Amino acid sequence: MRVAIYFTPPAGAELTRRAGEWLGRSAFDGEATREPEIALDALTSEPARYGFHATMKAPFRLAEAADLEELDARLAAFCASRDPVTIANLKVAQLGPFFAFVPETAPPALGELEEAVVRAFEPLRAALTEEEYQRRHPERLSEKERENLKTWGYPHVFDAFRFHMTLTGPVAPERQDEARERIAEHFGNLDGQPLTIDQLAIFLEPERGAPFRVHSLHRFRPQG
Template identity: 55%
Template sequence: MRVAIYFTPPAAAPLARAAGEWLGRDAFHGAATRPADPVIDPLVAGPARYGFHATMRAPFTLAKGFDLAELDESLAGFAAARQAVRLPAIQLARLGRFFALVPSAPSLDLAELEADTVRTFEPFRRAATDAEIAKRRPQDLSERQRTHLRDFGYPFVFEDFRFHMTLTGPVDEAQTETVHALLTDRFAAFEGAALLVDGLALFVEPAPGEPFRVHSLHPFDAR
């Protein structure tokens, strides 16, 4: 079993529903959200398995001596002491070969949230195996990213963190315009809209390769 700490809107939020319908799967209930679609399904296979989210603490295996209940309790306490981060606007963007929803401008508060999440929950993480590190293709990473990978099990933390809510897997150049048009139509209501990052979710992958599910959602409660 692997776990991850993600931001995701609550299940009933309009953005969560729209993303679930696009991905074809609801990570809260594990249910299909639409009929199979031969055009969309190949584009979303990867992000559908992980569920709609923004990564705050990438998937990891629990270290010896910790269990899911302890992690969940710690995350609840962490969230209760945090204040919500308001992003004035989000937008559709192409990041490398995939599409995602991203903030329209950097947020120092969001960067602080990510850094605190990574550091706070590092003791719960079992050290990555050589095989797990190799999957990240360290030869393609910068020296700083390789250091992050070694120390935290994930290369894109701290200075290399970029908040994004993934909507597709890799998209071929020939498909880019078509996919962009599909996404623009599907997510028009959220383009330029504010987003409140007001909680963190504990996601669980029960067995290797299985879809991630939302185990719990903890709202921020600091006043």
């Protein structure tokens, strides 16, 4: 079993609904959200397994002395102490061969939140095995990213963090225009809307390679 701490909008949000239809499954109930479509499934099979999310602490095995109940309680307390963070403009962008929703301008509070999550829950993470380390292809990483991987279990933390909500796997160059058009058609006016980060979720992978499911959601403290 692995767990991850992700942001995802509420199950009933329009962005969540359309993203689920795009990916073909909902991480909230694990159910299919549309009929299979070979061309679209080829684009979305990788992110569909993880569900629509933004990574705050990447998937990890729990340390021997920790359990899911403790993680749940600690995340509930953490979220109850945090203020929401608003992204003024969430837009579709191409990140190398991938497409994702990203902030047009990331507020400093977003990076501060990610760092706080990574540090707060590090004591509950089991150290990477050599197999897990090699699965991240350390030879492709920068020296700093390899250092992050060894220390924090994930290369893209702190200065290397970039908030993104993945929509596709790698898209071949000859298909990128088509993918861009399909994304624009599907998400329409949601491209460019604000997004408030006001909850975090525990996503659960029951066994390696299985689809991730939302285990629990914890709201930030109310405003006003």
